[in-house]
Amino acid sequence: MMGTLVLLLAGVGFVVALVAQAQAKRVDGDLAVLRKRLGAVEQELLRLRAGVAPVREPAPEAEPEPPPEAVHPSRVEVLPPEPGHVPPPRQPAAEAPAARPAPAARPAMEQALAERWLVWLGGVALALGGAFLVKMSVDMGVLGPTARVALGAVGGLGLMALGQVLRRRPAMARHVPPALVGAGAAMTFASVFAAHALYGMVGTVPTFATLAAVALLTAVLALSHGPFVALLGLAGAYAVPLLVSSSEPQALALFTYLLAVSAAMLVLLRWREWWWLAWVVLAASAGWSLAWMLLSWNGGDEIVLGGYLLALAGLFAAFRLGVPWIPALALPAEARQVGWVVTAAFLVVVALLALVSEAAGTSLTVRVLPFLFAIGVVAFGWRDAVFDRLPWLAAAVLAVVVWRGGAVDDGAVAGVVTLGILLFSFAGFALMDGAQRPWVWAATAAVSPVLLLVAAYARRPEAWPEWGWCAAALLLGGALVAAAERIARNREHPGLEAALAAVAVAVVAALALAVTTVLREAWLSVALALMLPGIAWVEWHLSVAGLRRVALLVAGAVLVRLAFNPQILDYALAEGSVVNWLLYGYGVPAVAFWLAARRFARSGADLTVTVLDGGAMLFAVLLASLEIHHVMVGGLTIAALPSLAETALHAATWLAGGVVAFVVWHKSENKVALWGGRLLLVLGGVTAVLFQAGLDNPLWTGSAVGEAAVLNVLLLAYGVPAVLFALHWRVAPPVPDWGGRLCAVVSVAFAFLWLSLEVRHAFAGPHLNQGAVGQAELWAYSVAWLTGGVALLAGGLWRGEAMLRRAGLAVVLVVVVKVFVLDLAHLAGLWRALSFLGLGAVLVTLGGAYRRFVKVV
Structure with a gap:
């Protein structure tokens, strides 16, 4: 047990030494500045005594003279300056001793070692020596528990008194008294705690009071010995409830004590302008509040803890504004550090009040505490204009308390x-x-x-x-x-x-x-979105700076709720109906974002306009996509993979949106429309190629495509994308230059696939993977492909588009290969003859037309 006491004393001494080191570094800096200024003054005095003054040469071509040196008066010889005269080099004997920096370093190091390090180490040695002496007496059986505690307490108080006496002696090194006071306070704390915890000689209440008195005494002595002694007393005062525990802790007793300590410490710190120690007070107060809520919370504690937090906010307000009836503390504290710590204190109080409200459950009293806090914050903000925005914080916490009313x-x-x-x-x-x-x-x-x-x-x-x-x-x-x-x-x-x-x-x-x-669904998102056009209108008519940032925050909240909120999938929808909450839940925000963007853009495009334009496009796409999914499956839940029809509808919607976005970009050069169109083109194109033409192709999945000859799923999955890719070819931006050509190639490929699957559908019915391919079907493929190729050639000749002509010619060449390879091997009789006759007639006709019209083009 005594070993614990020794370790405690050693640790306290070590901390005191570290603190003293920090203070010593600051003093060293001040001394270095003073020595530098004193050397400059000495050089100036020597120069004045010698009658030497710095001479400025008017000629620009002359070399600048070196700065004059400080020399002894007996060596001075005043000569008139001669043109072109170069002064002789300086002699080592002419240098003044005060100008040498090297000898000054050793006395400074020696002084720091003798006056600071050795002094603080001596304080630590005193504390440890007393502890070792007591331990030796215990081992020899000379001293009992009472004598040990008494010697420790008397020794500690004696060291504190000795430090106070030595402070008044001018010849005493300035670090000796604080070291003695710190060591004495540590010894006294350890002795009182040992009497209670190790030997059981003193009860809880007397020990609590004694330790608090020692901490208060240390803080009072800090007025004479500096902030680090105050830090020691402050730490001891807040550690007292932790050192002296009770089997039945009471919130009222604890927080009354903490409030008294905080008030006393803040008065002390403000009086001596030790602003940085106020952070320690705030951290300790918040730490005790959190610890009580986590470890010792009981019903009814919300009244005590809430009152304590309100009083703590009042203490920090007084820390800033001053105390009128105390002359030394009457004026406001204007230091910047005070503003930071007071703001942090109010933020901490707000957070803790919210936690207390959550922990209190149904207590009505805790609902009143934030209201009282709001009253105090309004008064404080009116009294000090620096903190006039704190009422916003009070309104926010009151809203949270109302919302979490249980x-x-x-x-x-x-x-x-x-x-x-x-x-x-x-x-x-x-x-x-x-x-x-x-x-x-x-x-x-x-x-x-x-x-x-x-x-x-x-x-x-x-x-x-x-x-x-x-x-x-x-x-x-x-x-x-x-x-x-x-x-x-x-x-x-x-x-x-x-x-x-x-x-x-x-x-x-x-x-x-x-x-x-x-409205019953997505009401908050719609409400926030409707604010945006109004904010834009106010900004346009009143030209108020800052409203764009407010609009940006509101837009961000709406985007998070509508684009990244998984609870949307649980909203109820009328099965199979497109008239539901999606129309206003996404449609109204899309329109609101678009209107706000147009209004903001009148006074200049910036990040807010970009976000609003992007949000409008995103909500329009989400509205269409969610409506498609709802109509196809009867809700928003994803129970299975989408069908070919649903995938085709999504791809067509995204591709069509990309076309619209590119058209908008061509007319307005809106960057959001440009990049939105590119994203929609990539999304729709990948979906169409990967799923419709690949994984979900009914040619091998066997999914039904409908009974109708043309108006079936095949038209939606392959015909419509062919048209949309062709439109992208026409409206695609010039950069990159290969984008338009790629869209044209994909368009021809989907048209070719649509024609082929329609032929298969005509012979096999709704399930394309059933039944063998007959001669008539094989011949029909040639007819369909040849018709498509001729149509491309005709369109290219008519519009003067070389790409269409070449695409049509490529399709015709594919038909030629098919006829001469597949048809020749698998067709017989009339079907083979018709295949070759038809191909020959078309090729002859195209050859003549090509020779005639391509020359004109």
């Missing part, structure tokens, strides 16, 4: 929402007048009520009828319109134009909520 009575939640709306609305509009940034308070007053109403609706939509939610949203929107009119009358004042924009955005949001409350 089983709390609807009436209670409605009361919290009503109070929140009144607080933010009246406070925001009232504090807007005379504020440094009126738009911040206008946004607080306008957006917060809409946010609270959305949170209440998201919590339990069935709490009110649909018309009730719609009426509430319209009533809120009307009130905001009235506020906007009031602001518009004074919009020429600085900041009020931006305030008007903030209120206008909130009006649009309220109207969107009113519309979407009557």
